[in-house]
Amino acid sequence: MIREPKRGPVTIAVTGPLASGKSTFVKALGELGAETVSSDEMVHHLLAEDEETISTVARRFGEGVRGERGIDRKALAREVFGDAEALRDLEGILHPRVREETDRRAAASAANLFVAEIPLLFEGGGEERFDVTVAVTTPDERRRGWTGERGMGEDQRRAIEARQLTGEEKARRADVVVENDGDQDRLREKARALVEQVLGERGFGGEEGARER
Secondary structure, eight states: OOSSOOSSOEEEEEEOSTTSSHHHHHHHHHHTTOEEEEHHHHHHHHHHHOHHHHHHHHHHHOGGGBOSSSBOHHHHHHHHTTOHHHHHHHHHHHHHHHHHHHHHHHHHOOBSEEEEEOTTHHHHOOGGGSSEEEEEEOOHHHHHHHHHHTTOOHHHHHHHHHTSOOHHHHHHHSSEEEEOOSOHHHHHHHHHHHHHHHHHHHTOOTGGGGSBO
8 A cells, every 4th residue: 555665654644525524534543643733724823823924825815814813714715715816826825835844744753654634635736745645535415414513504615615626536546545434433443444554564563553663
């Protein structure tokens, strides 16, 4: 499964459609000893704390997107919603920074397994940077139910999904497909199986092998 041997941790990118259970799967991998990061959390940090990012976004979208702390994400969302060019510009600002920080953290990781949750992995390119790519999929009916539980409206759901490849296409491109068709215990079992498989191929061996070297 792993593309080629290298020094450092085994790197895994986890993707999947909206509300497929990506975060839950990544959390399970973290509980098994992997170091984990989330591209969404990095974006939130950049917009709230990184002065260079904040200034660049404000220059592009206007001072009105500034909030009490960094960028007001709701104001920014109003600027880019339904505007493909504006969204491309925003992604052009954020994605390289997130990619650079992800690579920095992976290189500095003391764990044997480093996992990044990246919803737009294949859409944004760069999946070749990882040893293994994983797509988490779940039936559409369950996904719609979960987005409703989050308070997400139908228009917002469709707008997000319009930016993404389908779950089927993500699964086709990924090295590993994890079907989230059971409960959380079942998903944790699949996380454990993945850890044992990828670390077994590297000779680290099992759950304990995911922890610090």
